[in-house]
Amino acid sequence: MEYISTRAKKDSGHKKTSAQAIIKGIAEDDGLFVPKQFPEKAINPNELVGYEYQQIAKIVLSHFFTDFSQEELETCVNKAYDSKFDTASIAPLIDTGDVYFLELFHGKTAAFKDMALSILPHLLTTAIEKEKESRKTVILAATSGDTGKAALEGFADVEGTEIIVFYPHIGVSQVQERQMITQKGDNTHVFAIKGNFDDAQAAVKKIFADKKIEKELTSSGYQFSSANSINIGRLVPQVAYYIWAYVQMITEKKIENGDAINIVVPTGNFGNILAAFYAKELGIPVNKLICASNRNNVLTDFINTGVYDIRREFHITSSPSMDILISSNLERLLYHLSGGNGERISRFMQDLKEKKHYVADDYILSGLDLFYANYANEEETMESIRKMYQKNQYLMDPHTAVAYKVYEDYKQKTNDKTPTIISATASAYKFADTVVKALGLPDEEDGFEAIARLYQHTGVKVPKELRDLKSKEIRHQKTLECNEMEVGILETLRKRVE
Numbered sequence: 213m214e215y216i217s218t219r220a221k222k223d224s225g226h227k228k229t230s231a232q233a234i235i236k237g238i239a240e241d242d243g244l245f246v247p248k249q250f251p252e253k254a255i256n257p258n259e260l261v262g263y264e265y266q267q268i269a270k271i272v273l274s275h276f277f278t279d280f281s282q283e284e285l286e287t288c289v290n291k292a293y294d295s296k297f298d299t300a301s302i303a304p305l306i307d308t309g310d311v312y313f314l315e316l317f318h319g320k321t322a323a324f325k326d327m328a329l330s331i332l333p334h335l336l337t338t339a340i341e342k343e344k345e346s347r348k349t350v351i352l353a354a355t356s357g358d359t360g361k362a363a364l365e366g367f368a369d370v371e372g373t374e375i376i377v378f379y380p381h382i383g384v385s386q387v388q389e390r391q392m393i394t395q396k397g398d399n400t401h402v403f404a405i406k407g408n409f410d411d412a413q414a415a416v417k418k419i420f421a422d423k424k425i426e427k428e429l430t431s432s433g434y435q436f437s438s439a440n441s442i443n444i445g446r447l448v449p450q451v452a453y454y455i456w457a458y459v460q461m462i463t464e465k466k467i468e469n470g471d472a473i474n475i476v477v478p479t480g481n482f483g484n485i486l487a488a489f490y491a492k493e494l495g496i497p498v499n500k501l502i503c504a505s506n507r508n509n510v511l512t513d514f515i516n517t518g519v520y521d522i523r524r525e526f527h528i529t530s531s532p533s534m535d536i537l538i539s540s541n542l543e544r545l546l547y548h549l550s551g552g553n554g555e556r557i558s559r560f561m562q563d564l565k566e567k568k569h570y571v572a573d574d575y576i577l578s579g580l581d582l583f584y585a586n587y588a589n590e591e592e593t594m595e596s597i598r599k600m601y602q603k604n605q606y607l608m609d610p611h612t613a614v615a616y617k618v619y620e621d622y623k624q625k626t627n628d629k630t631p632t633i634i635s636a637t638a639s640a641y642k643f644a645d646t647v648v649k650a651l652g653l654p655d656e657e658d659g660f661e662a663i664a665r666l667y668q669h670t671g672v673k674v675p676k677e678l679r680d681l682k683s684k685e686i687r688h689q690k691t692l693e694c695n696e697m698e699v700g701i702l703e704t705l706r707k708r709v710e
């Protein structure tokens with residue numbers, strides 16, 4: 213399978229293998245790599261009944277990463293999905309009566325990002341070997357909270373790599389921040405930045421595109437790659453868990469093969485919901501993809517009107533991983549819905565850069581019919597956490613709660629009875645202060661005290677990673693202005709050479 217940029221002109225000839233696309237992370241024209249021919253309907257879920265998570269993941273990867281051998285994929289999968297996860301099923305599907313929660317937070321850092329960042333380092337190092345690439349790889353990641361820690365954990369002490377993470381100095385939860393700044397590993401580097409996620413992501417993309425920096429990097433024996441979902445190697449492993457979930461529903465006789473399901477995804481950078489779209493294209497029947505946003509509801513407006521407009525206030529919310537106005541992976545969806553029209557996507561992205569908005573055409577709008585979009589405000593999110601716990605003793609983190617609230621509204625509006633999966637993206641303990649408040653327990657501003665209080669009240673197991681987090685040594689403490697990020701990277705690398 214060949215990969216091309218979402219912004220490529222028709223037949224431009226700039227094709228990459230998946231190994232090359234994974235190493236590069238982002239295309240030279242700033243677009244994102246997409247498969248030239250999508251492996252449509254390549255999977256029959258019925259044939260996967262009885263398969264373990266690892267087997268399903270390998271099959272999914274093999275449809276996209278065709279230049280990897282079966283042995284290479286198997287090695288990557290087995291190294292990724294092992295006892296690092298606190299459950300043998302890797303991603304349990306929990307039935308609460310009216311909806312299924314696909315729990316994606318059983319990996320090392322207690323967020324869904326582990327599902328892909330446990331395997332990306334193996335895919336990347338295999339790709340580097342395949343391409344006989346001798347340069348060291350510098351992984352850049354912008355994070356609004358969860359990606360950063362999962363990327364650090366995945367790449368810590370991985371030979372031939374340096375990992376540099378940028379997170380907003382205001383907004384991420386106390387626990388999320390502590391997870392990142394206590395990260396061990398000589399090759400790990402973490403910076404808070406005086407800006408939000410969009411600022412961090414934009415600066416990282418600009419650095420990727422800067423030819424001068426690239427030259428400087430190459431002469432010192434380095435190249436950049438990305439750990440965000442802009443990297444196709446990050447995105448494809450996420451497709452596997454939706455296929456897995458559908459197969460579980462057949463196995464548990466909740467549905468029959470061929471029955472359509474809804475998938476609800478709390479959405480920020482649009483990677484997770486795009487993975488659900490890819491799973492649909494690959495072969496699972498989907499009725500609606502439900503895109504749930506917090507107050508940063510740019511995607512809600514886009515899906516409902518076709519106008520993507522970032523000329524609006526940026527809100528810091530209790531679901532910080534979704535505090536995003538520029539959702540990178542939407543570009544991939546637009547590309548697919550436009551029938552692979554790279555020139556049109558290029559125009560949209562140019563408009564977004566220059567005019568801060570763009571308007572999708574009718575052709576794309578009709579493709580968006582598959583999606584339902586809405587958002588939850590802060591009060592609704594809190595209420596959703598409380599109601600779910602009272603009714604089912606099921607503990608949701610604020611991101612999952614946003615998704616649940618949006619789903620509740622959807623059901624009320626449409627009376628749709630289609631079996632529905634909610635992507636449960638993080639452990640509630642990462643946001644314990646918010647969850648404690650939502651449950652009506654005495655307020656606890658300190659995230660670590662809040663973890664203890666929440667555990668006392670609910671008895672829900674605290675993820676291993678968070679148990680002794682408070683006592684871990686703080687190793688990263690630098691804060692940068694956004695315009696200092698480039699210098700921060702170059703200085704970090706210079707020090708590593710000395």
Ligand SMILES: N[C@@H](CCOP(=O)(O)O)C(=O)O
Nearest residue numbers: 355356357358359440441481
């Ligand atoms: N929600 C993310 C933002 C980055 O998203 P990604 O999927 O592109 O890595 C975060 O937690 O950092």
